[in-house]
Amino acid sequence: MGDRVAGSMDGMTDAAGAAAIDRRVVVVGAGQAGLSAAHHLQRQGLRAGTDFEVLDANPTPGGAWSHRWDALTFDLVNGVHDLPGSSLPPADPQEPARDVITRYYGDYEDEMGLHVSRPWRVASIEAFDGPAAWGDSQCFDLTAHGPSGVRRYRAGAVISGTGTWDRPYVPHYPGRFAGRQLHTRDFTAPEDFTGQRVLVVGGGISAVQFVMLLDAAGAEPIWSTRRPPRWRDEPFDAAWGRTVEESVAARTRAGLRPLSVVATTGLPSGPRYRAAVASGLLQSRGPIDRLLTAGVRFVDGSSEPLDAIIWATGFRASLGHLRPLRIREPGGGVMMADDDVSVIKAPGLFLVGYGRSASTLGATRAGRRAARAAIAATRAATEDAVSATG
Numbered sequence: 106m107g108d109r110v111a112g113s114m115d116g117m118t119d120a121a122g123a124a125a126i127d128r129r130v131v132v133v134g135a136g137q138a139g140l141s142a143a144h145h146l147q148r149q150g151l152r153a154g155t156d157f158e159v160l161d162a163n164p165t166p167g168g169a170w171s172h173r174w175d176a177l178t179f180d181l182v183n184g185v186h187d188l189p190g191s192s193l194p195p196a197d198p199q200e201p202a203r204d205v206i207t208r209y210y211g212d213y214e215d216e217m218g219l220h221v222s223r224p225w226r227v228a229s230i231e232a233f234d235g236p237a238a239w240g241d242s243q244c245f246d247l248t249a250h251g252p253s254g255v256r257r258y259r260a261g262a263v264i265s266g267t268g269t270w271d272r273p274y275v276p277h278y279p280g281r282f283a284g285r286q287l288h289t290r291d292f293t294a295p296e297d298f299t300g301q302r303v304l305v306v307g308g309g310i311s312a313v314q315f316v317m318l319l320d321a322a323g324a325e326p327i328w329s330t331r332r333p334p335r336w337r338d339e340p341f342d343a344a345w346g347r348t349v350e351e352s353v354a355a356r357t358r359a360g361l362r363p364l365s366v367v368a369t370t371g372l373p374s375g376p377r378y379r380a381a382v383a384s385g386l387l388q389s390r391g392p393i394d395r396l397l398t399a400g401v402r403f404v405d406g407s408s409e410p411l412d413a414i415i416w417a418t419g420f421r422a423s424l425g426h427l428r429p430l431r432i433r434e435p436g437g438g439v440m441m442a443d444d445d446v447s448v449i450k451a452p453g454l455f456l457v458g459y460g461r462s463a464s465t466l467g468a469t470r471a472g473r474r475a476a477r478a479a480i481a482a483t484r485a486a487t488e489d490a491v492s493a494t495g
Contacts, residue, residue, distance in 0.1 A: 125259040128158045130479045131247055133230075133426070134266035135161035135221045136168025137188065138457035140210065141472025142264045142479075143219045144189045149480050154220040158258065160249055162226035162267075166214055167207030169270035174292050176318050179205050183310065183373070186469050188213050225251035230263060231429040232451070245453065262479035265427065266457040266468070269420030276306075276418055280396035285413040289315065290420075295322035298413060304329055304401055306393065307417030310372060313387060315417055317377075320386055327409055329401075330389040336378070337371035360434030363422070363460045422459055430454065446475040453482050 130146060132139050139159060146157045153159065165171050180198035185206060187193050191213055196205040214221050226249060233244035247258040273288040289311055295318040305315045308330040319326040372378070381387040392404045402408040424432075424439070432439050432450045438460075440449040445461050448454045455475035458468045 125246070125257045126158070128156065128258055128260050129483050130157040130262045130264060130476075131245075131258050131260040132157060132159045132264045132266065133227045133247075134168070134268060134458070135159055135163070135166065135210070135214070135219075135223070136170075136266055136268050136458060136468070137186070138268075138468035138472050138475075139168075139264070139266035140213060140219065141189050141469045142266065142455075142457055142476045143221075143472075144217060145473045145476035146480070147217065147219070148190075149476065151480070153218055159219055159221045160225045160227055160247075160258075161221050161223040162271075164224045165207055166211035166221070167203065168210065169268055170203055170206035170210075172270060172290070173201070173203040174294060175201050175203075176295050177202050177314075181314060189469055189473065190217070222251075225249040225256060227267075227426045229426055229429055230265075230454075233259060261483035262453045262455070264455045264457060264472075264475045264479055265424075266472070267423040267426065268458050269423055271423040271425075272421040273416075274419050274421050275416045278393050278396050280402075281398065282396040282401065282411070282414060283398045284411055286416065287413070288416045288418070292415065295319050295324065298322065298324040300324065301412035302327065302410060304409070304411050304414045305417055306330075306414065307419065308332060308334060308372075308389075309417065309419060312417035313372060313378065313381075315415055316387060317381060326386075327411075328387065328389050329391065329393055329403070331392045333391075334387070334389055335371040336374040336382070338374050360436050360438050360440035362437035427451075427454070444474055444478065446471050447478055453479075455479055 129151065132142050132146070135143075139161070143153065143157065143159050147153060151157045161168075163171055178199050179196050179202045182202045185193060185202075188210070193205075193209055213219075227247055228250055229248045231246045233246045245260045245263050247260060247263070249256045249258065270290065273290040275288055289307075292315070295315075298319055299322050302325045303319055304327045305312050305319070306329045312328065312330070316326045316328050378387060390403050390405075390407070390409070394402045394404045394406075396402075397408065400408055400410040401414070422439075430451045432448050432454070434440050439456065441447065441456065441460060442449055446455045446457060448456060455478055457471040457475045459471075461467050461471075
């Protein structure tokens with residue numbers, strides 16, 4: 106199905122003279138959402154490397170997990186949902202989560218024959234104004250940079266699952282701190298801070314884990330949050346998950362920027378965390394007022410000398426490659442349709458791992474919906490081409 110269409114524009118050139126590789130669907134990113142989308146495209150009869158292409162900017166499998174630090178062992182991970190048609194094998198709880206997930210994703214790619222092309226970073230995606238070779242949906246031109254130079258793709262539909270890892274967020278505060286500052290994205294090991302006074306800024310579970318890791322490594326961590334920590338005693342079950350997803354979806358359907366995870370979920374209150382709260386380790390000093398040359402001053406007027414600051418302040422959606430499509434809304438987000446994967450302003454473009462699908466479970470579901478929607482958006486032209494060759 107789709108042989109003629111899949112090859113109909115091979116060899117066409119763009120304005121720069123580079124041959125455009127034609128694909129019915131291009132999947133950008135090979136994290137949980139991208140691999141889920143690729144799996145479901147394949148299940149619907151599309152062939153990897155011929156009908157659809159998966160492009161990933163990372164040199165190895167694993168998505169954002171491949172960048173995590175050694176100290177994030179598998180037992181500290183809140184949960185990783187199985188990829189579709191597969192089960193995460195048992196793993197040593199003390200093994201770095203990075204290694205567990207990278208191995209799992211890599212084995213999955215091989216077993217499913219997804220032929221992921223890496224490392225190819227998609228720099229831009231533009232609307233294509235030429236003939237509508239793929240039916241009523243908008244066609245797209247993609248430019249990707251990789252080890253052999255530049256590739257250009259022409260696609261009837263694009264499923265973008267680039268996540269957030271490339272866009273660490275650090276809030277602005279007045280003043281200047283002369284010591285070491287880093288975002289969690291650049292963290293390597295808690296032992297790097299042994300014997301130091303370290304401010305951890307952020308209200309999410311990663312900030313909590315950093316405070317505890319630093320304390321165990323012999324550092325003196327201090328915790329700062331903009332709002333009082335909201336510990337949740339209720340179980341993080343399926344009903345809770347649906348409520349959280351609907352809350353996030355309401356924002357993205359309105360074109361608003363998705364909130365941080367902790368703003369929606371709160372913090373899990375387990376025995377380890379309750380003990381750390383009781384000991385005073387997990388007591389927030391409140392919000393920052395300003396940075397000082399050798400420390401920080403808090404809103405309550407108190408100040409602390411510091412050796413380092415770790416910004417556990419989260420990430421923003423990595424959507425820079427979509428800038429030419431002008432899909433941003435005044436509220437800072439992307440307006441999504443009711444299926445939570447279709448972009449209102451760009452028919453044929455689907456976002457996965459965005460908004461309600463930022464969790465591993467949500468990403469898997471979004472991959473399935475996006476694959477089906479991408480096939481539907483390009484089906485008419487494929488069927489017409491098959492009829493024409495019959």
